[in-house]
Amino acid sequence: MSFPQPDITPLSAPYWDGLKQGKLLFQQCRACGNRWLPARDACPNCLKREAEWVESAGRGRIVSWVVYHVSYNDAFKDRVPYDVTLVELDEGPRLLSNIVNGDAGRKLSLHAPVALQIEHEGDLALARFKLV
Template sequence: MFNSYDKPLPIIDEDSKGYWEHARAHRLSVQVCKACGHRHFPPTPVCPACLSNTQSWEPVSGRGTLVSWVTFHRAYWTAFRDDLPYHVCLVQLEDGPLVVGNFVGAIPENAAMGMPMKVQFDDVTPDISLAKFVPA
């Protein structure tokens, strides 16, 4: 069912657990402050806007716009060596913060700032699904 995945895996802790539960169900989510409604990512133990510690995870649409991208030609971890070059993108979510992810496959031929993007999930282990992005 799953191929052998030899890349670094996230360490799931109390702050990130909700994100990974949603991702496993193929839902992109962001942390939301119950006190002020601020949406943020990555997770924090307190809200960066009001410092409340009442955080929760809410699904978002997974749609956004391409802000920037980069191609890595160096493997900082040995497990990524066979993937070189690999491509990382920065996406501004329609209903949330900026998120960093990978493109699914190569950079789209017509990649441009502002390009509509949507999330797609890659099930890499029975417990971990990684959010990646494709043109919408």
């Protein structure tokens, strides 16, 4: 089975295009300075529609994680066990990802520093992270 594809919309396209170009982008409000992921058409803080895309330095820390030992999608059956990790970027936005050198969650710890590692699943570029 092929890897599940995201629903790429005009709103989220800059995020996905950035990953293809080797950059992790997040949105920032020009009015209040709030930063966020995933893409939204209005700031979740002040509700103004003044977002711009900003490049992340690609560093962050682990906030939480879960390890899957059962595959709920056939595309992942050969990957179990695997982690799904909440990463908080140094700039503030949070995103769900995987830790590529986390030994299926056994090496993960709260607040562990991580660095961006863009990986490809077919034509899709994904923001994954590695422990540093």
